[in-house]
Amino acid sequence: xxxxxxxxxxxxxxxxxxxxxxxxxxxxxxxxxxxxxxxxxxxxxxxxxxxxxxxxxxxxxxxxxxxxxxxxxxxxxxxxxxxxxxxxxxxxxxxxxxxxxxxxxxxxxxxxxxxxxxxxxxxxxxxxxxxxxxxxxxxxxxxxxxxxxxxxxxxxxxxxxxxxxxxxxxxxxxxxxxxxxxxxxxxxxxxxxxxxxxxxxxxxxxxxxxxxxxxxxxxxxxxxxxxxxxxxxxxxxxxxxxxxxxxxxxxxxxxxxxxxxxxxxxxxxxxxxxxxxxxxxxxxxxxxxxxxxxxxxxxxxxxxxxxxxxxxxxxxxxxxxxxxxxxxxxxxxxxxxxxxxxxxxxx
Ligand SMILES: [Ca+2]
Numbered sequence: 001x002x003x004x005x006x007x008x009x010x011x012x013x014x015x016x017x018x019x020x021x022x023x024x025x026x027x028x029x030x031x032x033x034x035x036x037x038x039x040x041x042x043x044x045x046x047x048x049x050x051x052x053x054x055x056x057x058x059x060x061x062x063x064x065x066x067x068x069x070x071x072x073x074x075x076x077x078x079x080x081x082x083x084x085x086x087x088x089x090x091x092x093x094x095x096x097x098x099x100x101x102x103x104x105x106x107x108x109x110x111x112x113x114x115x116x117x118x119x120x121x122x123x124x125x126x127x128x129x130x131x132x133x134x135x136x137x138x139x140x141x142x143x144x145x146x147x148x149x150x151x152x153x154x155x156x157x158x159x160x161x162x163x164x165x166x167x168x169x170x171x172x173x174x175x176x177x178x179x180x181x182x183x184x185x186x187x188x189x190x191x192x193x194x195x196x197x198x199x200x201x202x203x204x205x206x207x208x209x210x211x212x213x214x215x216x217x218x219x220x221x222x223x224x225x226x227x228x229x230x231x232x233x234x235x236x237x238x239x240x241x242x243x244x245x246x247x248x249x250x251x252x253x254x255x256x257x258x259x260x261x262x263x264x265x266x267x268x269x270x271x272x273x274x275x276x277x278x279x280x281x282x283x284x285x286x287x288x289x290x291x292x293x294x295x296x297x298x299x300x301x302x303x304x305x306x307x308x309x310x311x312x313x314x315x316x317x318x319x320x321x322x323x324x325x326x327x328x329x330x331x332x333x334x335x336x337x338x339x340x341x342x343x344x345x346x347x
Contacts, residue, residue, distance in 0.1 A: 047101070049190035049344055054084040055258050056346065057202050063209040064200050064279070066324030071276035075209060075324070078197050079285045085194060085202045086341035088249035088260045089173035089268060090185060092166045095156060098185050106181045108155040108334050128152040129176040130335040131160055132245070132312060134234040141317055147234040148335070156181075159336050171248040173266045173339040179304050179331040182269045182340035191342035193271040196305045197287045198343055200324065203262035203308065205255030213255060213263045213308075213323045218315075226252050226264035228321050229314035245311055245336065263321050264313060266339035267306040267329070274303040274328040295328060303328045310337035 059082040065075040098104060112125040133149040140146075151161035156176045158164050166172075177185075186192050194202070203213045210216055214225040224230070224241035231238030243251075250260040272278070272289025276296065293303045306329045309321025320327050329338065 047188060047190060051084050051344060053088070054086055054344065055202075056082065056084055057198075057257060058082050060201065060206075062201055062204060064197060064282075064324065066209075066322060068322065069320070069325045071279075072324050072326050073279060076279055076282060077284065078201070078282065078287060080195075080197050080201050081286055082346045083194075083198055084191075084344040084346060085198070085259060086191075086343070087254070087258060089266055089339045089341050090182075091171050091249055092156070092174050093170040095174040095177070095185060096166075096170075098188050102184075102188060104181075104184055104188075106156055106176065106334070107178045107332055108176045126152040127155070128161070129154040130333070132234075132336055134237070137235055138232065139235065141233070154336070156334075169246070172246045173249055173261075175246065175266060175336045175339050176334040177269075177339060178334045179269055179329070181334070183271075185340075186342045189342060191344045193269055193340060194343040195286070195288050196270040196272040196307065196326070197282075199262075199268065199270050199307045202257060202259055202343075203255065203323065205257045205259065207256055210323055212321075214253070224252075226261065226321070227311045228264040228309060229312050229317075231314075233314050233317040234312075243311060247311070262308050263323070264309055265311060266308075266337055267310045267327055268308050269329070269338070269340040270305040270307055272305040274305050274326070298330070301330045303330055306338065312337050 059080050061077060061079040063075050064078045066072040067075055108129040109127055111127060114120070114122060114125060117125055128151050130148050131151045131154050132147060134147050154161040154176060156174050157166055159166070159169070159175055183193055204210075205213065207215075212218065212225070214220060219225070227241055227243050227247040229237060230240040237244050241247075247265055249265070252261065252264075254260045255262060270289075272287075273291070273293035275290045275292075275294050278290050289305065293301075295301060295303050306327035309318070309325075309327070313319065313321035319325070
């Protein structure tokens with residue numbers, strides 16, 4: 001972990017009193033110290049691959065990207081090999097089985113290392129995660145701290161912090177998972193995280209590069225086709241799609257491959273490092289991302305790609321739920337609108 005990132009986290013923690021900012025996959029900062037021992041423990045407890053909840057996606061060549069977004073240009077031709085992909089985002093019930101089998105502790109649950117946060121008072125270094133906490137009134141959209149709160153004790157099993165739990169949410173996507181948490185689960189399951197190209201090819205469902213993974217229109221047939229945000233962001237969620245936060249996976253119609261929630265619900269980690277210029281130089285066959293990450297918005301922060309948007313995306317604030325767009329996230333940061341799904345090799 002770089003000194004530069006530590007400073008950046010420190011500043012953010014002080015700025016937010018207790019926490020960090022995670023902005024809808026469009027930007028993020030801050031996070032926790034890594035606990036490599038916990039990761040190793042989980043990696044050793046591997047189970048055999050079960051593809052029953054997965055779809056076999058035949059390889060192919062497609063147009064990747066979206067010229068509407070500077071970091072998703074140019075639209076370019078990519079070929080990927082066949083792979084299996086989870087039909088749904090990884091659920092709380094699935095993640096609970098992993099934790100039960102391995103004793104894995106997510107980054108949000110681990111103590112913060114004071115060495116990573118020089119100058120931050122010890123009483124501020126409390127494990128937790130970022131929770132969307134909308135204000136009661138209209139706010140300017142230039143300061144995400146108005147709707148993101150670092151909640152001590154928030155984690156995958158207490159999504160809104162102490163007092164909250166997963167009761168009735170077993171089939172919702174797991175949230176508050178940072179990159180190494182998602183990667184540890186994937187390895188335990190005999191799977192891995194998708195490359196961005198695999199994810200996008202699966203999301204297109206063989207239908208080509210359209211404005212939305214679900215089709216040409218925002219509301220096909222006048223109905224919302226995924227769990228995003230309707231109303232005035234962030235205070236006035238009109239709930240037209242029926243959900244203020246996560247929805248049970250597979251609530252909305254699948255794509256043509258039988259894959260659910262590739263647009264909306266929760267952002268999903270991909271294995272590629274994030275660089276805004278990558279699509280201009282991407283390999284053409286099975287691209288796996290650049291060798292390192294760089295985000296001019298937050299130089300020094302290590303970021304990976306996230307895809308698909310979340311229940312907080314809307315045309316008013318963050319349109320990165322649209323097909324071919326890209327999100328990005330600092331690798332040690334989670335939030336209650338960020339999850340993942342896995343892929344596996346075809347044997
Ligand atoms: Ca999703």
